[in-house]
Amino acid sequence: MNALRLGLAQIDPVVGDFAHNAALIAGVFARLAAQGAELVLTPELALSGYPPEDLLLRPDFYRAARRHLESLAALTTEEGPALLVGVPWADEGGRFNAAALLRGGRIDGIYRKRLLPNYAVFDEKRYFCAGNEPFVFTHRGVRVGVVICEDAWSAGPVEETAVQGAELVVALNASPYHQQKWRERQAVVAERVRASGRAMLYANLVGGQDELVFDGASFAVDAQGALAWQGPFFAEAEAVLEWREGSWQPHAPCFDPLPPEEELYRALVLGVRDYLGKNGFPGAIIGLSGGIDSALTLCLAVDALGPERVRAVMLPSPYTATMSLEDAATLAARLGVRYDVIPIEPAMNTFSAMLEPFFAGLPPDTTEENLQSRIRGVLLMALSNKTGALVLTTGNKSEMATGYATLYGDMAGGFAVLKDVYKTQVYRLARWRNRNGEVIPERIITRPPSAELKPNQCDQDSLPPYDVLDQIIERYMEWECSPREIIAAGFDAAAVRRAVTLLKRSEYKRRQAPIGVRVSRRAFGRDWRYPITARYADEYDEESGA
Numbered sequence: 376m377n378a379l380r381l382g383l384a385q386i387d388p389v390v391g392d393f394a395h396n397a398a399l400i401a402g403v404f405a406r407l408a409a410q411g412a413e414l415v416l417t418p419e420l421a422l423s424g425y426p427p428e429d430l431l432l433r434p435d436f437y438r439a440a441r442r443h444l445e446s447l448a449a450l451t452t453e454e455g456p457a458l459l460v461g462v463p464w465a466d467e468g469g470r471f472n473a474a475a476l477l478r479g480g481r482i483d484g485i486y487r488k489r490l491l492p493n494y495a496v497f498d499e500k501r502y503f504c505a506g507n508e509p510f511v512f513t514h515r516g517v518r519v520g521v522v523i524c525e526d527a528w529s530a531g532p533v534e535e536t537a538v539q540g541a542e543l544v545v546a547l548n549a550s551p552y553h554q555q556k557w558r559e560r561q562a563v564v565a566e567r568v569r570a571s572g573r574a575m576l577y578a579n580l581v582g583g584q585d586e587l588v589f590d591g592a593s594f595a596v597d598a599q600g601a602l603a604w605q606g607p608f609f610a611e612a613e614a615v616l617e618w619r620e621g622s623w624q625p626h627a628p629c630f631d632p633l634p635p636e637e638e639l640y641r642a643l644v645l646g647v648r649d650y651l652g653k654n655g656f657p658g659a660i661i662g663l664s665g666g667i668d669s670a671l672t673l674c675l676a677v678d679a680l681g682p683e684r685v686r687a688v689m690l691p692s693p694y695t696a697t698m699s700l701e702d703a704a705t706l707a708a709r710l711g712v713r714y715d716v717i718p719i720e721p722a723m724n725t726f727s728a729m730l731e732p733f734f735a736g737l738p739p740d741t742t743e744e745n746l747q748s749r750i751r752g753v754l755l756m757a758l759s760n761k762t763g764a765l766v767l768t769t770g771n772k773s774e775m776a777t778g779y780a781t782l783y784g785d786m787a788g789g790f791a792v793l794k795d796v797y798k799t800q801v802y803r804l805a806r807w808r809n810r811n812g813e814v815i816p817e818r819i820i821t822r823p824p825s826a827e828l829k830p831n832q833c834d835q836d837s838l839p840p841y842d843v844l845d846q847i848i849e850r851y852m853e854w855e856c857s858p859r860e861i862i863a864a865g866f867d868a869a870a871v872r873r874a875v876t877l878l879k880r881s882e883y884k885r886r887q888a889p890i891g892v893r894v895s896r897r898a899f900g901r902d903w904r905y906p907i908t909a910r911y912a913d914e915y916d917e918e919s920g921a
């Protein structure tokens with residue numbers, strides 16, 4: 376009976392660090408070989424990390440990849456396992472997103488990715504030529520077909536490997552996370568399996584890379600289309616799975632999908648941990664206001680980095696409620712982080728004295744509010760400069776969408792943790808974080824959100840209620856519905872007009888905002904390229920006057 380023991384390496388490489396990534400792959404390869412793997416599979420572009428973006432325009436990048444690929448090939452022997460590595464590859468035919476088959480001490484074959492994704496966060500046509508041939512090789516008497524990520528998302532490449540005699544198909548992937556993305560992947564792969572009749576093994580990357588986070592969650596599907604093994608989410612993993620005539624026998628623990636809140640929370644934690652870790656920051660600083668956004672951001676930072684690498688700073692103004700001071704101190708103590716209080720009134724007074732001659736006769740407005748926010752930004756950035764720690768900003772997706780944030784104020788910082796998390800989700804995540812006992816003081820969750828920039832201020836004075844606002848934004852931004860369609864779906868016409876107007880008007884702010892973790896199918900980042908200067912009149916229903 377035909378059988379093959381495959382080793383799967385769900386790894387977290389660092390973009391561009393070939394030596395580190397090669398060592399990572401070599402380590403997993405040795406351990407999986409020791410467990411009896413006959414063929415070891417890495418994710419897509421595992422040797423370079425994914426996505427290397429414009430590093431892929433540099434000829435020397437391909438030369439470095441080649442050198443390290445050859446060093447990995449040298450680790451293989453005639454008797455030992457083969458290694459399939461995702462690698463950027465250049466030859467006389469062009470530049471390719473490739474999988475290199477390493478065995479017998481040499482590069483024994485190159486598969487060139489055939490379908491190049493060029494939508495959403497993907498730009499592969501900017502860098503790569505498309506391959507035009509299926510790749511099937513025989514290993515230990517078994518015919519193995521190879522595809523790379525997007526290849527499996529349309530009919531064609533997988534089925535063609537079957538036509539070429541593949542008995543099973545392996546897929547190297549760098550499939551970024553968004554909520555419940557694992558369901559989409561499994562549905563797509565099950566479809567390919569049904570069409571090809573071949574069992575598939577799906578190896579995905581894990582880890583954070585700038586705004587992207589990869590959830591891992593590699594899996595195996597048997598020839599009947601049933602899930603045979605599920606790998607872990609948001610963690611590196613190594614697994615040996617035995618393929619035997621269309622079915623899989625896993626020699627590794629199987630994992631359950633995570634409840635939605637936990638899935639989202641862990642995506643954010645991994646995004647923060649890898650952004651700070653891979654960029655070498657000693658720690659993080661958060662302005663802790665006693666509100667829910669900074670409270671959740673602090674929890675995420677502590678869970679990502681540990682309490683000793685995180686510090687919270689309360690920067691009260693005369694408008695800061697006692698409740699805010701108490702709750703911020705309680706949260707910081709519960710999380711075990713360093714907590715400092717720096718009142719901002721002296722700076723407020725100095726600024727207003729300096730500006731007074733120029734503001735004479737003008738009424739107070741958001742100018743004074745923004746000054747408070749900017750004073751906090753200046754102080755937090757000073758602490759960052761002095762300590763080397765990164766300032767995490769706290770703005771959520773609802774605020775990013777409406778421009779409800781101050782340039783060079785609360786937008787000052789290096790990484791925007793909640794940038795792709797709607798305010799309504801912020802509440803859900805806060806409740807989830809408290810599931811095993813109160814960490815975030817209940818009052819922080821139940822009090823009405825306020826920027827506390829003037830007396831008795833409340834977010835909902837200037838924005839539609841968040842449960843309505845978030846749905847309008849999601850429809851307009853993620854699903855590209857027109858205002859007319861959103862109103863037709865039952866939303867209040869004035870709220871839709873207000874939300875859409877604010878969204879369009881605040882594009883300039885988003886261009887100056889720090890990057891943050893992408894967790895939705897469309898985030899304000901690589902996948903949102905609206906012009907700032909534009910006069911497009913959205914579709915409204917003329918008759919209703921909306």
Ligand SMILES: Nc1ncnc2c1ncn2[C@@H]1O[C@H](COP(=O)(O)OP(=O)(O)OC[C@H]2O[C@@H]([n+]3cccc(C(=O)O)c3)[C@H](O)[C@@H]2O)[C@@H](O)[C@H]1O
Pocket residue numbers: 741744745748774778779780781782784785825826828834883907
């Ligand atoms: N198209 C464009 N391209 C480039 N710059 C543009 C621009 N349009 C305006 N600007 C400039 O942008 C500046 C106005 O933006 P900015 O200074 O940020 O101020 P602005 O947007 O006017 O005010 C900030 C808003 O955010 C709210 N806020 C602030 C802080 C925290 C929170 C919270 O609860 O989280 C809410 C606050 O209540 C207020 O409604 C002006 O200098 C204007 O000239």
Ligand SMILES: Nc1ncnc2c1ncn2[C@@H]1O[C@H](COP(=O)(O)OP(=O)(O)OP(=O)(O)O)[C@@H](O)[C@H]1O
Pocket residue numbers: 661662663664665666667668669670688689690691692695751769770774785824825826827
């Ligand atoms: N008194 C404060 N002390 C420290 N940081 C503050 C203070 N007020 C605001 N900030 C910082 O500015 C961010 C925006 O704060 P603001 O209260 O204006 O809006 P928010 O969106 O309601 O956020 P939060 O829910 O955290 O209060 C806060 O999340 C926090 O990081």
Ligand SMILES: NC(=O)CC[C@H](N)C(=O)O
Pocket residue numbers: 419492497523524525526528548549550551
């Ligand atoms: N790297 C890729 O080819 C990824 C594309 C694919 N559709 C995904 O998101 O999983």
